[in-house]
Amino acid sequence: MTKTILTMTMLTALILSSCKDTTQQENTQAATTEQVAEDIVKTTSTDKDGNNLEMAFNNTNGTATLNFKGETINLLAKKSASGIWYTNDQYELRGKGNDIELKKDGKVIFSHNDAIIITSLKDKDGQTLDMTINNTTNTAKVYLNGGEQIDLQGQNPASGIWYKNDQYELRGKGDHVEFKKDGKILFKN
Structure with a gap:
């Protein structure tokens, strides 16, 4: 009787184990045949x-x-x-x-071709403000003293230029430009 119970337990374990492997194989096959969305x-x-x-x-x-x-x-x-x-x-x-x-x-x-203006200005302290202004996309890339690129979006000024993001603001008219961070002037020529 003990031998029969032991045999039945082993057969049940084998059947359950093989069913589990089949399910894993089916899941693996389903994952590899999924269609990739086109970019x-x-x-x-x-x-x-x-x-x-x-x-x-x-x-x-x-x-x-x-x-x-x-x-x-x-x-x-x-x-x-x-x-x-x-x-x-x-x-x-x-x-x-x-x-x-x-x-x-x-x-x-x-x-x-985008209408792009590239210019570099110096202030009285010798700081450099490099600007790449794209008039087609109404954006500006600004670099203070050769530092990191600061991306700005064009605004609607009454006259002159006005670009800003959450922290920085660039305003100017003619040859005069003012560049601020959080309201504090970083560059003014």
């Missing part, structure tokens, strides 16, 4: 003539779909040193940052 980035750029170029970049597949003047253009990614490069037999799209150029049969049919 798609959409953006629109406008040239100096007011033409819009709508772009959808599928980073998962390495493709770009463009809409330009009612025409849909499908392109494949190429390896570029920096920026983007997409082509097909007729079209070529290149760009870096917000600057974009679309060619058809080697001829430029669309071009967008």
Whole structure:
């Protein structure tokens, strides 16, 4: 009787153990066959003539779909040193940052370049304020004495310039600029 109980206990343990392994295998298989969502980035750029170029970049597949003047253009990614490069037999799209150029049969049919101003100022104490102002995106990158980059968003001034974030504020008119942190003047020329 003890032998029968022991045998039954061992068989039950084996059956339960094998059922547990099967469930783990099924869960593992289900996890490896899950579909990965595609990484798609959409953006629109406008040239100096007011033409819009709508772009959808599928980073998962390495493709770009463009809409330009009612025409849909499908392109494949190429390896570029920096920026983007997409082509097909007729079209070529290149760009870096917000600057974009679309060619058809080697001829430029669309071009967008951000309006960027780069300047450096010194105050009476010898401090340097380096600024990169992007008038297209209404943003500014500011570096005080070569320090860390401070990103600012453009505001609507009555006149002159005005950029700020939660801590910093840059205001100016003509050749005069004032840069503050939490209301305290850091730079004034």
